[in-house]
Amino acid sequence: MVIETDADAGEWISITDAAARLSAAGDRVDRSTLSRYLKQHSEALPMREEGKSHLVEYGALVAHRGENIRLRTVPPISGQAPGLGTKAKSPPSRFAGSQSDGFARKAQADAEMREMDLAKRRGELTPTAEVDKAGRDAIALMQSAFERAIESEAASLSVKYGWDERVARIALKGFVRVGLDDFNREIRERLDQRERERVAGDANPFDQVPLQ
Structure with a gap:
């Protein structure tokens, strides 16, 4: 206390x-x-x-x-002091x-x-369907950009350092996969945290959770 x-x-x-x-x-x-x-x-x-x-x-x-x-x-009974009513006449607790x-x-x-x-x-609200679609589109664009970069970077590393282009491509794809896994895990953890705060009743529905 x-x-x-x-x-x-x-x-x-x-x-x-x-x-x-x-x-x-x-x-x-x-x-x-x-x-x-x-x-x-x-x-x-x-x-x-x-x-x-x-x-x-x-x-x-x-x-x-x-x-x-x-x-x-409960109004007092006529002729009786407040608070002295019988238990039977009191409302259920x-x-x-x-x-x-x-x-x-x-x-x-x-x-x-x-x-x-x-x-x-004020135009500060966005429909959840639009937010969901925008998020999925952004992730798809990010993955596509990584895939294009892998091809050019693998060729560049092969020329610059004499590495086998196929091996360099495999290594770069591994780095991308690890990075995306970390990104997805971080987003899920933040969403779970937000949901726990909402259920606990401590979160304002208009608060924003920073992504960094």
């Missing part, structure tokens, strides 16, 4: 601890949903970095969610906080749709 207290700044805790405390208080939310909520409201809820953890001021978070997230509550989670997911989805619409109007 990461907790940092400051007399002026309040109580700063990790996102995981904040999600656990909110859920215990009736605002059922998991870490992934809370992380997206904090990114969406980053101006109102700034975070601190403490080692590998991101900290949020818990008091400000509770106040902000109290103003923006409508929690499901599995439904507690479901409304807050629904509002958080809807807010996140709306924000992503607005961002996607803006990117589309």
